[in-house]
Amino acid sequence: xxxxxxxxxxxxxxxxxxxxxxxxxxxxxxxxxxxxxxxxxxxxxxxxxxxxxxxxxxxxxxxxxxxxxxxxxxxxxxxxxxxxxxxxxxxxxxxxxxxxxxxxxxxxxxxxxxxxxxxxxxxxxxxxxxxxxxxxxxxxxxxxxxxxxxxxxxxxxxxxxxxxxxxxxxxxxxxxxxxxxxxxxxxxxxxxxxxxxxxxxxxxxxxxxxxxxxxxxxxxxxxxxxxxxxxxxxxxxxxxxxxxxxxxxxxxxxxxxxxxx
Amino acid sequence: xxxxxxxxxxxxxxxxxxxxxxxxxxxxxxxxxxxxxxxxxxxxxxxxxxxxxxxxxxxxxxxxxxxxxxxxxxxxxxxxxxxxxxxxxxxxxxxxxxxxxxxxxxxxxxxxxxxxxxxxxxxxxxxxxxxxxxxxxxxxxxxxxxxxxxxxxxxxxxxxxxxxxxxxxxxxxxxxxxxxxxxxxxxxxxxxxxxxxxxxxxxxxxxxxxxxxxxxxxxxxxxxxxxxxxxxxxxxxxxxxxxxxxxxxxxxxxxxxxxxxxxxxxxxxxxxxxxxxxxxxxxxxxxxxxxxxxxxxxxxxxxxxxxxxxxxxxxxxxxxxxxxxxxxxxxxxxxxxxx
Numbered sequence: 001x002x003x004x005x006x007x008x009x010x011x012x013x014x015x016x017x018x019x020x021x022x023x024x025x026x027x028x029x030x031x032x033x034x035x036x037x038x039x040x041x042x043x044x045x046x047x048x049x050x051x052x053x054x055x056x057x058x059x060x061x062x063x064x065x066x067x068x069x070x071x072x073x074x075x076x077x078x079x080x081x082x083x084x085x086x087x088x089x090x091x092x093x094x095x096x097x098x099x100x101x102x103x104x105x106x107x108x109x110x111x112x113x114x115x116x117x118x119x120x121x122x123x124x125x126x127x128x129x130x131x132x133x134x135x136x137x138x139x140x141x142x143x144x145x146x147x148x149x150x151x152x153x154x155x156x157x158x159x160x161x162x163x164x165x166x167x168x169x170x171x172x173x174x175x176x177x178x179x180x181x182x183x184x185x186x187x188x189x190x191x192x193x194x195x196x197x198x199x200x201x202x203x204x205x206x207x208x209x210x211x212x213x214x215x216x217x218x219x220x221x222x223x224x225x226x227x228x229x230x231x232x233x234x235x236x237x238x239x240x241x242x243x244x245x246x247x248x249x250x251x252x253x254x255x256x257x258x259x260x261x
Numbered sequence: 262x263x264x265x266x267x268x269x270x271x272x273x274x275x276x277x278x279x280x281x282x283x284x285x286x287x288x289x290x291x292x293x294x295x296x297x298x299x300x301x302x303x304x305x306x307x308x309x310x311x312x313x314x315x316x317x318x319x320x321x322x323x324x325x326x327x328x329x330x331x332x333x334x335x336x337x338x339x340x341x342x343x344x345x346x347x348x349x350x351x352x353x354x355x356x357x358x359x360x361x362x363x364x365x366x367x368x369x370x371x372x373x374x375x376x377x378x379x380x381x382x383x384x385x386x387x388x389x390x391x392x393x394x395x396x397x398x399x400x401x402x403x404x405x406x407x408x409x410x411x412x413x414x415x416x417x418x419x420x421x422x423x424x425x426x427x428x429x430x431x432x433x434x435x436x437x438x439x440x441x442x443x444x445x446x447x448x449x450x451x452x453x454x455x456x457x458x459x460x461x462x463x464x465x466x467x468x469x470x471x472x473x474x475x476x477x478x479x480x481x482x483x484x485x486x487x488x489x490x491x492x493x494x495x496x497x498x499x500x501x502x503x504x505x506x507x508x509x510x511x512x513x514x515x516x517x518x519x520x521x522x523x524x525x526x527x528x529x530x531x532x533x534x535x536x537x538x539x540x541x542x543x544x545x546x547x548x549x550x551x552x553x554x555x556x557x558x559x560x561x562x563x564x565x566x567x568x569x570x571x572x573x574x575x576x577x578x579x580x581x582x583x584x585x586x587x588x589x590x591x592x593x594x595x596x597x598x599x600x
């Protein structure tokens with residue numbers, strides 16, 4: 001595969017320079033640099049402060065790592081559930097040509113996204129219970145729309161001549177889906193997942209209100225107790241996680257994009 | 262070498278009987294009671310204006326479009342009783358937009374049908390190399406490339422190679438050269454004719470270009486609305502005797518010239534040998550159209566006819582050309598020759 005790829009690059013010179021441009025773009029290198037610089041600056045700033053006992057209870061490595069872990073777990077599990085639910089649903093929708101069905105499904109997904117996440121999570125907590133699972137449901141409801149929409153759009157934008165050629169060669173419908181449609185739709189689907197992941201990082205901060213942990217704890221505590229270093233640390237770390245995930249997803253997008261496009 | 266690789270499968274007989282397609286919600290049928298007998302190895306052209314149902318008719322043969330009624334058989338086998346996917350693996354299919362899969366290399370594109378037929382890797386690889394050589398693309402250079410890296414003409418050749426992959430007895434081609442520029446197009450047509458001479462597949466070829474039909478077809482079906490056959494005959498006969506006004510209109514101007522393009526010089530009764538003047542000479546196997554072209558240049562004095570070795574074997578003039586067609590056609594042929 002790699003031999004082939006390098007030969008492709010060698011044969012199509014224009015392509016080669018395009019790709020090189022993308023690999024070394026500012027976004028590729030710049031984002032991680034910015035993240036590292038911001039975190040180092042935060043660390044330096046905190047180390048110059050004389051922290052009181054309340055601040056010290058949260059501004060230590062154990063506490064910080066635990067909140068970060070909780071936050072990441074919520075984000076990753078919610079996104080995985082979204083992928084498992086929304087991609088098959090999007091595929092199913094692409095096989096159904098009824099506009100009414102599309103309207104109903106997207107109506108529901110829209111409600112999930114337009115309802116403020118905090119309201120949904122707290123309502124769920126009132127009627128159900130507190131904790132991780134409830135936060136998860138809230139996150140999934142909030143971030144399912146982009147993946148669903150992108151899966152459908154990604155499949156719909158595949159040139160109908162290609163699917164006809166595939167059928168004309170004797171591929172069964174599932175083979176057309178697996179070998180032609182899905183590979184060509186992958187860039188769009190992954191872009192949807194990327195959006196969902198970034199949504200999740202942000203919205204997972206509301207988990208604190210229903211006792212599900214995460215970096216929201218630091219932000220809310222910092223506010224309540226008027227300890228700005230705590231609040232700022234929480235906010236900066238959440239932002240850096242969002243940027244990191246977006247950056248990683250961007251890399252995945254480039255890697256998963258079928259060659260030849 | 263595996264058995265199918267060594268000798269290509271010759272064509273199959275295709276018989277269509279009263280094939281009709283009616284789309285739900287439409288008053289009249291798109292294809293109305295279409296019947297045709299296609300001999301093995303024949304290259305049949307469907308010609309007609311866009312929307313006349315020629316593509317629909319062709320697509321019913323591999324059931325991309327299901328007929329509403331009627332019967333289609335290939336070598337006596339009822340197409341409508343077969344599994345459509347298995348049927349399609351035995352019918353080569355080339356569409357105008359080529360439809361190469363952009364995320365697959367050229368080799369992978371050509372291997373699609375062999376893979377569906379579960380050929381082993383070696384056999385598939387050998388076949389890909391063989392086919393790329395057949396369509397005159399160097400396997401070493403092109404096998405690992407992606408379609409985007411090929412020119413339109415090269416892509417079209419890969420499209421033909423892909424359709425030939427499993428050596429199907431029948432090929433369906435939907436304006437395969439329609440999207441290429443005139444020069445590439447002519448080159449592809451010449452290559453295609455040479456290929457068909459070797460392979461003698463049964464081919465149904467859809468085009469709206471009557472000249473292409475004359476150039477390539479063994480027989481031409483001129484179609485009108487609802488895929489009605491206005492005339493179904495050899496190019497020479499259609500040009501000489503159009504069945505009705507619709508066909509003459511389709512044939513267009515310069516029918517005599519088009520006919521001359523189909524007839525070699527050796528069909529004419531040659532005159533006495535004359536010396537070659539000003540390098541104006543015509544080969545015995547060239548078309549009469551070429552001979553006429555040279556006569557215009559020579560100012561009407563007889564042009565020397567030479568054989569394959571360059572020896573003068575006779576001469577040709579306007580009268581001798583018109584004798585081949587029948588005298589009444591000469592004036593219009595001359596009109597057509599003057600730009």
